[in-house]
Amino acid sequence: MTAALHGEYKVRGGKLVVVDLDSRDGVLSDVRVSGDFFLEPDEALDTINAALTGLPVDTPGEGIAAAITAALPAGVVLFGFSAEAVAVAVRRALAKATGWADHQWEVIAPTILPTAVNVALDEVLTREVGAGTRNPTLRFWDWDEPSVVIGSFQSVRNELDPDGVTKHGIKVVRRISGGGAMFMEAGNCITYSLYLPQSLVDGLSFEDSYKFLDNWVMTALDSLGVQAFYVPLNDIATEQGKIGGAAQKRLGNGAMVHHVTMSYDIDAEKMVQVLRIGKEKLSDKGTRSAKKRVDPLRRQTGLSRKEILDALTATFTELYAAQPAALSDAELAAAQTLVVEKFDTPQWLNRVP
Incomplete structure (x- = not known):
């Protein structure tokens, strides 16, 4: 045949x-x-x-x-x-790979939640997409507690200064994706997660999949006058400095989460008191100062955080015919359970001491 x-x-x-x-x-x-x-x-x-x-x-x-x-x-x-x-x-x-237009996309607007719940939702929603019980989704985070979210494979003692964590009342949570630490105070960054079937990046290298999944972000930033580009593997930058970084986690059920945090108005002085950003990590970044390494979007655009979030949402919605959605009570309950059983436990946080 x-x-x-x-x-x-x-x-x-x-x-x-x-x-x-x-x-x-x-x-x-x-x-x-x-x-x-x-x-x-x-x-x-x-x-x-x-x-x-x-x-x-x-x-x-x-x-x-x-x-x-x-x-x-x-x-x-x-x-x-x-x-x-x-x-x-x-x-x-062969219908083994899919394109953006093959899926009905949804967008979840920012909702203030504890940082550990935000992290747990990444696992809950990714599993739902893999199971076919949720459409592929873009979710914007929000929170009101000062936090550091460390990568799945990072060492707690190597990444964090305990004196700085205590002094500034920092909540520390380990996420399921790899990559580096995210310093997150209320309103100081823009964070989102994409939950999608792995078929969307079928055939792409890991490096290319990062750029591919954030193509819409580059379009949105360009509309705001920000000429952004990827610095392999997972940094988003402009000529003025780094904006943010991405991370991914692929589950065995065929779904994945692609997660991005971009700096909006970071307190660089506090960041270097909380994070141990060593010379080796900065050795290939062309700068000697961690404080100069990040260039926030507030300075580059002059726009409010809400205006930037609105532009990101509008671009994604227009490009992919996305529909607004919300977190269900069941999803929030599942995330709360995961917080108690996993993400807020010393065993998970210190699995890489």
């Missing part, structure tokens, strides 16, 4: 890749790659098509990209696209 299949993928900052193919006896056939990209020499397109033809339909994205790369001779130039981009288009044609 033959079925004509079609997939497309637009490279962020690059070109459109289109793949048309058939599937026969569990393998790819009659593969035709096209798009507005540039490729030299011309005959390399035939090589790409041949490399894809005959691959099993269940070949993962990295396997598809590897097959293309292995087939291309030295000196071939792919401009505006990559082997990985072709792999995404192939997986989308």
Whole structure:
């Protein structure tokens, strides 16, 4: 049985890749790659098509990209696209990967909650998306207690100054995603979490998935006059300095959380009293001062935090036809249970002492 299949993928900052193919006896056939990209020499397109033809339909994205790369001779130039981009288009044609428009997105507005509850909701809502009981969702955080949220693999004693934590009454919580510590006072940063199926980033490298999932943020910031860009792996910055950073956690149920914190109006003096930001961590950042490393959005835009949150919400809603949503009583109860059983326990907090 033959079925004509079609997939497309637009490279962020690059070109459109289109793949048309058939599937026969569990393998790819009659593969035709096209798009507005540039490729030299011309005959390399035939090589790409041949490399894809005959691959099993269940070949993962990295396997598809590897097959293309292995087939291309030295000196071939792919401009505006990559082997990985072709792999995404192939997986989308096979309905193994999805695009933004394939999902009904929801947006949860900021709601003031204890920091530990915010962290627990990341696990609760990600599991719901994986189970199919919640649509893919963007949730903005809010809180009113001074906090530090450390990454899943960070050491408590290496990251935090206990005197500073005590002096400033800091609530310390460990999240499920990796990455670095987040210094969070009420109103000093903008934090959001995206809960999504992993099919949306199928075929993308971890590095590319960060940029892909925050493309809408760059669009929103650009509308506010902020020219932001990614500094690999997970920092968001402008020419004036770092704005924030991202982190991810992929669960075994096929869902993931992509989490971002951007500085709005940080108290840098207090931050360096609470966090141990050492010379080694700053060694590749081009600065000797932790206080100069972050450049808040308030200074860069002159806008209120609410105005920036409104712009982010409006951009996401417009781009992805998102609908407003709210946390349910059951979700909040599940998060409260997780706080008691996990996120507010010494065992979880000190699992990396």
